[in-house]
Amino acid sequence: MQRVKKRVTLPDKRVSEEAFKMNELKAKPIYLDYQATTPTDPRVVEAMLPYFTEKFGNPHSRNHSFGWEAEDAVEVARGQVAKIIGASAKEIIFTSGATESNNLALKGVMKFYGKKKPHLITVVTEHKCVLDSARHLEQEGYKVTYLGVKENGLIDLEELKAAITDETALVSIMGVNNEIGVIQPLKEIGEICRERKVFFHTDCAQAVGKIDLDVDDMKIDLMSISGHKIYGPKGIGALYVRRRPRVRVIAQITGGGQERGMRSGTLPTPLIVGLGKACDILSNEMAEENARIEKLRDYTLQRFRDRLEDIYVNGDEHARVSGNLNISFAYVEGESLLMDIKNIAVSSGSACTSASLEPSYVLRALGVDEELAHTSLRIGIGRYTTKEELDEAVDAICTAVERLREMSPLWEMAQEGIDIKSIEWAEH
Amino acid sequence: MAYSEKLIDHYENPRNVGSMDKNETSVGTGLVGAPACGDVMKLQIKVTPEGIIEDAKFKTFGCGSAIASSSLITEWVKGKSLDEAGAIQNSQIAQELALPPVKIHCSILAEDAIKAAISDYKTKNGAADVDAAE
Numbered sequence: 001m002q003r004v005k006k007r008v009t010l011p012d013k014r015v016s017e018e019a020f021k022m023n024e025l026k027a028k029p030i031y032l033d034y035q036a037t038t039p040t041d042p043r044v045v046e047a048m049l050p051y052f053t054e055k056f057g058n059p060h061s062r063n064h065s066f067g068w069e070a071e072d073a074v075e076v077a078r079g080q081v082a083k084i085i086g087a088s089a090k091e092i093i094f095t096s097g098a099t100e101s102n103n104l105a106l107k108g109v110m111k112f113y114g115k116k117k118p119h120l121i122t123v124v125t126e127h128k129c130v131l132d133s134a135r136h137l138e139q140e141g142y143k144v145t146y147l148g149v150k151e152n153g154l155i156d157l158e159e160l161k162a163a164i165t166d167e168t169a170l171v172s173i174m175g176v177n178n179e180i181g182v183i184q185p186l187k188e189i190g191e192i193c194r195e196r197k198v199f200f201h202t203d204c205a206q207a208v209g210k211i212d213l214d215v216d217d218m219k220i221d222l223m224s225i226s227g228h229k230i231y232g233p234k235g236i237g238a239l240y241v242r243r244r245p246r247v248r249v250i251a252q253i254t255g256g257g258q259e260r261g262m263r264s265g266t267l268p269t270p271l272i273v274g275l276g277k278a279c280d281i282l283s284n285e286m287a288e289e290n291a292r293i294e295k296l297r298d299y300t301l302q303r304f305r306d307r308l309e310d311i312y313v314n315g316d317e318h319a320r321v322s323g324n325l326n327i328s329f330a331y332v333e334g335e336s337l338l339m340d341i342k343n344i345a346v347s348s349g350s351a352c353t354s355a356s357l358e359p360s361y362v363l364r365a366l367g368v369d370e371e372l373a374h375t376s377l378r379i380g381i382g383r384y385t386t387k388e389e390l391d392e393a394v395d396a397i398c399t400a401v402e403r404l405r406e407m408s409p410l411w412e413m414a415q416e417g418i419d420i421k422s423i424e425w426a427e428h
Numbered sequence: 429m430a431y432s433e434k435l436i437d438h439y440e441n442p443r444n445v446g447s448m449d450k451n452e453t454s455v456g457t458g459l460v461g462a463p464a465c466g467d468v469m470k471l472q473i474k475v476t477p478e479g480i481i482e483d484a485k486f487k488t489f490g491c492g493s494a495i496a497s498s499s500l501i502t503e504w505v506k507g508k509s510l511d512e513a514g515a516i517q518n519s520q521i522a523q524e525l526a527l528p529p530v531k532i533h534c535s536i537l538a539e540d541a542i543k544a545a546i547s548d549y550k551t552k553n554g555a556a557d558v559d560a561a562e
Contacts, residue, residue, distance in 0.1 A: 333466055335491040339431075339439060350466060350491070359466065371463035407445050407495065409470035409487040410463060425462035 030389045033345045034323055034382030035178050035206060040274065041231040041383070047277040048233065051270035059267050060258060070269045077276025084279045085204075085223060086214035087240050093259045094272055097237035098205035099129040100252075101224035102172075104239055104263065105201040106133040108249025109170045109222070110142055113199075117169035119143045121198075123155055123184075124365045126174050130203055134172075143167070152316035153182035153366050161192055170199045175207030175223075179349065179362040179378060180315030181324025183211055190219030199247055205229050205237075209282040210290065210321040215240060221247050227271065231383060232278030236271035239263075293381050294322035296390055300379065301325060303394045308401055310414070314349075314363055314376055325379040328363075328372040329397075331411035332404040337377065340400035344393045349376035371410075371420070431492065432526035438496035443503050446485040448472045456549025458541040467494045467534065471541035473505060473513070475549055481505050481513055486541075493531035497521050497538040505542060514546050 031039075051073060059074045061067025078089040095101045110120055122134050124146045134144045145163045147155050155173065164171070171193050176183050186202060193200035201222035204213060209230045215223060220240070227236040241247050241262065255264030282289075304311055310330040326349075329337065334350025349360030350373075359373035368376075377397070381390070405411040410420055431439075447470075450457045454474055461468040467490030474483040484502035488495045500521055505513040521527070521535035 331489060333490050333494075336439070336495055339436075339492040369464075371466075374463075374466040407442065407487055408489040409459065409468050410489045412447065412470075412487055420463055425464070425468075426460065 027343050030344045030393055032379050032381065032385065032389070032393055033347055034380035034385075035181070035229070035378060036347060036380070037228045037234065038231045038382055039384065040228075040233055041278060041281060043281060044232055044274045044277045048270040048274040051273050055269070057269070059269055060256070073269055074267055074272050077272045077279075080276035080280045080283070081225065081238050082240075084208060084213070084283050085220075085225070085240060086216055088243070091215075091240050091243050093239045093241055093262050094267055094275075095237045095239055095263055096235055097228070098127075098203060098224045098226035099237075100263075101226075101237050101239035102127070102129045102203050103133050104249060104252050105222045105224060106130065106170070106172055107137065107252055108262070109199055109201065109247065110137050111250040112248045113169040114142055117167050119145070119165055119167040120170050120172065121145045121147065121160065121163050121168060122172045123147045123149060123174070125149050125153065125177055125179075125362045126172070127178055127203055127205070130172055130174070147173075149365055151367050152319070153177060153180050153314075153362075154316060154319060155184060155189075157185065157188055157192065160189065164192070164196045164198055168196070168198045170201055172201040172203070175202050175204040175213070176210055176321050177315065177362060178206050179360060180326045180366070181206070181320040182315040183207070183319045183321060185319075186213075186218045186220065193221075194219045206321070208279075209286050210323065215242065222249075225275075227275040227278060230278045230282060233271050233274040236268060236275045238275065289383060290322045293385070296381050296385060296387060297322055297325055299387070300381070300390045300394060301327075303391075304398070307394075307398045312372060314366065314368055323381045325381070326376060327379070328368065328376045329401045330372060330375055331408045331414060332401050333374050334376055336404055337375075337397070337400055340404065341393075341396045344396055346380070346393075347378040349378070350374045430528075435493065435496045435525040435527070438499040438525070439492040442486075442495055442499040444483075444485050444499065444506075445487065447487060448474055448483070448485055453552050454549075456545040456547075456552065458544025458546075458548060460540045460544055461490070461494075461537050463489065466490060467537060469494065469498050469537050469541040471498060471502065471538075471545045473542075473545045473549060475510065479510050481508055481510070490534065490537075491531070493525070493527055493534040494537060496525055497527070497534045498541065500524060501538045501542055510546050510549070513542055516542060 055069050057066030057070035059070040078092045081092050082089045138144050147159055149155055173184050173189055190200050199221040202220055203224045205226035208225050221242045223240040225238040228234040251262050253264050258264050312328045314326040334348030338348050349363050363373040448455045456473045458471045470487045472485045473481045476482050484505050486498040486502050488498045518535040518539040521538055522532055
């Protein structure tokens, strides 16, 4: 036992020492992109390690102890995942991540119930994997309604009510938006859906561990969960599928019939153990963690506001998770800002940072002016963020914004009192 | 995105940032692009009575490539005649900065900006008719 442990930890240490020296030479980069992904918590890694080496069994092997050992670990993890959303273990289906969970929820439900109820309702600000699944369903003849959002990024419940028809099988609305961090009114949406006997799926990749979730209280029928957004490993996720009243889905990956026939494929025990552990940590620590992060977030925003004018927070300032700060720095284009703060890892809604050369569709859906969408940064605060890091980031960002504004003809015009909207720009 | 050293140098140490008095007759101003598209370039030239560009200034709202393209073109046009400056092609800028394909429009914008500045100067100095006749 001990020897195995040694073999695992020694090279690890050497690698991290080298990485540390490299960072000493360069300036140490600051990670503020926790919505993109999170580092795996060392406690999670520790829990996973034995399942790569000693406890490597196939959890589906029914006739020897290697299999039983792995199966036991999977079932413990299933319980840990279920606990954090108020579900029972049997309702958790493991997948490769939230993208697969969302695909399974939308396509799986629509294909099962679609003959009688071919209508799906979702929202324009959903993650691309939900929107793209919806588009595929549309191409196959299903009907999809895309609800808009209000200026604060939240849906209008009356609009949802009006959109539901007798043909609606499923409503899919995300818990927390990945770009702007706003929290949709899940409980109210659940009430509406249950009353109209429509299934409610919610993509909670960004919500788990950030807000309290209870599938019974919120009347949620399906929920997508991601491992790597909650300090777990990449490549693992889960779909909650309600058993009472039972929700049926058509499997999108077929084979050996694992996961009650909803998702075939050998379960990746180490990843599942990691996801379980990540949920277990959150069950114990999330309240404290989110309170700490919220303080950091408010402090950061205040520091920006103290130093810079013409900055705008995108998305509702109150109905939002603690770790998300999405700000438009008017008159400064996002990619040029990112270039100036190379040492700070954040995301931008600017067109130039996306493959499509279109500014963020989420910000556009909020009615944020295109010119402001180009100037947005998403600052993600998480478990390992320190006040010192945020101080350094705020200083670097403000200095960059000031430098780039000095270089910006739009800033110059604004200072001269010229209304940028009054100019006839040649769109190109 | 991987950028060339030259591009990064122009972005980090942009040449000729600033503004001139656009009402002065010796100054030509070009303002191109659109805020909604994510890039706006203002390029100004100061021209001697002999028709030589003695100074150039820019201000740009846009990505790093747009800033570098405008910085580079202000360097290039200084000391050139209006005809020489007007003959600069966007492909030369793209080549010099090794712009990735998705950023070629930044060099086009810089070419448009210098052409617009020259045309503004000519209009101001009564040469518009000559231009139109060409």
